[in-house]
Amino acid sequence: MNWNRSIKLLQVHCQGEIGKVIVDGASEIPGATILEKMNHINEVDDSLRRFVTFEPRANVAMSVNLLLPPTRPGADAGFIVLQADRAHPMSGSNCICVVTALLESGRVAMTEPDTMVRLDTPVGLIVARARCSNGRCVSVSLDNVPCFVEVLDQIIETPRWGTIKTDIAFGGVYYAIVDVEQIQLDIAPRNARELAEAGIELKSLLAEQVSVQHPEISTINEIAYVMFRGREADGAVRTCTTLKPGRVDRSPCGTGSSANLAVLHARGEIAVGDSRISRSIIGGEFLAEAIGETTVGGHPAVLPRITGQAWIYGAEELRVDESDPFPSGFALSDTWGPQVEELK
Incomplete structure (x- = not known):
């Protein structure tokens, strides 16, 4: 099977709310800051957001988090929350999913019993303190923006x-x-x-x-x-x-x-x-x-x-195929609700 390009994600949920994390394969997003990158997704090119948040690759009850290199000094990683309507600047459950994915995948070094993770977001720096045991992230405390x-x-x-x-x-x-x-x-x-x-x-x-x-x-x-x-x-x-x-x-x-x-x-x-x-x-x-x-x-x-607390429950790889008839995805009101036509 010919896979010229693919997007890799970790499947994570926080208290039942799915917040998948893109860890590899996403195209570079223009912008000097994470805020500018979010604005680019919302105002210029939302193809990645639609690809990963709409059917047939996704479902209504989930978000996808785009990991990015940090643009803020001292941050360990940046991220943007991708949802069905638009990219959003911050989410607590998704932030907990991202911290858990970074630590348990080894992208940020885990130290026990506690690890500090600094996240660059469109609304500012989020400092997270993760309690860790036996290679697992057992809780995450986020110091949110004011x-x-x-x-x-x-x-x-x-x-x-x-x-x-x-x-x-x-x-x-x-x-x-x-x-x-x-x-x-x-x-x-x-x-x-x-x-x-x-x-x-x-x-x-x-x-x-x-x-x-x-x-x-x-x-x-x-x-x-x-x-x-x-x-x-x-x-x-x-x-x-x-x-x-x-x-x-x-x-x-x-x-x-x-x-x-x-x-x-x-x-x-x-x-x-x-x-x-x-x-x-x-x-x-x-x-x-x-x-x-x-x-x-x-x-x-x-x-x-x-x-x-969040839990990693799997991993997936999405094939990017130019012959796919639904590169921008779709949503139907049977599961997505009667307001489906209001999606951008």
């Missing part, structure tokens, strides 16, 4: 649910965080389809009614996700992040947990040194800690630390 609230209790008018209140916060990307009882659902596996469709509907309404702009990074100017929030009897926060074209995050969502930490901090419900458990729709958990305070463009901000 996270802040844009607005609390933003009013959104909706045809289905009337007036909805949402907290708009930055956790590495922008989130709209909605208390789930406002849409008459709870966060449970049986409601995943309804939650996904509700989140995508709200995201469209938010785009019409709310504008955001990161004070330091001009190209981060949209609400990326709607995250539904519930509260558990043991004090944990139940999370359900919804992603285009219509699915839910299987993990507790690291950037969403960071954004929610900023909300709790802004409301005076937590202080530096406090923590909350974030629990996913399927019961996976992250620990979200407030480890410091700062400001971003005049916004009071919190410094979050997110701790979780």
Whole structure:
């Protein structure tokens, strides 16, 4: 069999959320920084993103992380999150997948019991501390970028649910965080389809009614996700992040947990040194800690630390074949949801 070119990936999941990692074979992405490379994918050439995130090579419930040489001094590696709608600047679960892949594949030297990994991302340097044992990465703690609230209790008018209140916060990307009882659902596996469709509907309404702009990074100017929030009897926060074209995050969502930490901090419900458990729709958990305070463009901000675990479950090699009839892939509404036509 003639394989002139192929792309190699490690198959990784973080608390059930698939975050594959491209380790070899990707074409070079133009740009002097990881941010510029992400912008190139989103604005100039998204062929790699579509190739690895759409059928027949992929499915709706997954992301793919592109490993890159770092452009920031002192970083061990760079990465960009590739999803069905676009390339995104940061994801906690995907970051944990990347750290695990780097260490367990030997691309970054593992030392036991702890290894520090510095990741160059479009939003800044992420410092990860991995706890390691017997050649395995048994947990990863991410020191995320500063996270802040844009607005609390933003009013959104909706045809289905009337007036909805949402907290708009930055956790590495922008989130709209909605208390789930406002849409008459709870966060449970049986409601995943309804939650996904509700989140995508709200995201469209938010785009019409709310504008955001990161004070330091001009190209981060949209609400990326709607995250539904519930509260558990043991004090944990139940999370359900919804992603285009219509699915839910299987993990507790690291950037969403960071954004929610900023909300709790802004409301005076937590202080530096406090923590909350974030629990996913399927019961996976992250620990979200407030480890410091700062400001971003005049916004009071919190410094979050997110701790979780990922598992490498396999490896794959995708053949790049010019005769393949679907180089840009495809998506069908039977599994991808009714908003499939909104994909870029």
